[in-house]
Amino acid sequence: METEANKSQPVYLRNRSRNVAMEKQWQNYFDAAHKLIEQNSSTTLDLTLELLMGSNVAEFWRYLGSLTTPSCAENVIWTVFRQPISILDYDFGFFRDDLFFESYRGPQPLYHRQVNRSFLNEKLSPIPDENLCFSDFLSIILLELSYIDITFATIFTIINFQRS
Numbered sequence: 001m002e003t004e005a006n007k008s009q010p011v012y013l014r015n016r017s018r019n020v021a022m023e024k025q026w027q028n029y030f031d032a033a034h035k036l037i038e039q040n041s042s043t044t045l046d047l048t049l050e051l052l053m054g055s056n057v058a059e060f061w062r063y064l065g066s067l068t069t070p071s072c073a074e075n076v077i078w079t080v081f082r083q084p085i086s087i088l089d090y091d092f093g094f095f096r097d098d099l100f101f102e103s104y105r106g107p108q109p110l111y112h113r114q115v116n117r118s119f120l121n122e123k124l125s126p127i128p129d130e131n132l133c134f135s136d137f138l139s140i141i142l143l144e145l146s147y148i149d150i151t152f153a154t155i156f157t158i159i160n161f162q163r164s
Contacts, residue, residue, distance in 0.1 A: 022051045022052065025047055028045060028047060029047060053085055054086065056081065056082070057085075058119070059081070059082035059118055060081045060082060061079070061080045061082075061117045062077060062078065062079050062080075062115070062117075062118070063077075063078055063114065063116065064077060064113060064114075065078045065113070
């Protein structure tokens with residue numbers, strides 16, 4: 001039975017069971033990410049992406065776009081998952097304060113970009129049907145730049161940016 005406190009939470013947080021293995025993977029990820037503060041620094045992590053991403057990664061939208069940080073290069077494949085991916089409660093202030101420093105760029109118009117989706121029969125899409133294509137992306141899921149509920153993509157982009 002759902003409590004009143006539970007009903008006030010966002011849908012993706014309701015009835016979420018605690019996954020200790022996932023939390024440990026996220027903690028390892030953030031511990032390593034926190035140490036990457038110098039340009040061109042890198043690290044090797046022993047992580048299981050399946051534990052990080054969860055099991056709701058089959059339904060998503062994908063489009064070609066650009067980085068949200070300078071150089072704003074238009075060579076990024078963005079993935080927006082239909083179901084938000086839960087991540088460990090973490091202090092994101094480190095990323096905002098030390099890495100973003102006025103380099104954020106807001107959403108850009110769709111222009112003539114094509115948005116692909118990995119599932120059929122979407123009923124309430126804000127994207128007109130003529131801009132959508134259905135394809136079988138399940139075998140080529142790119143997890144390097146994935147938008148999830150708490151802008152994991154931006155964090156991942158920054159870490160990859162610092163490694164290159």
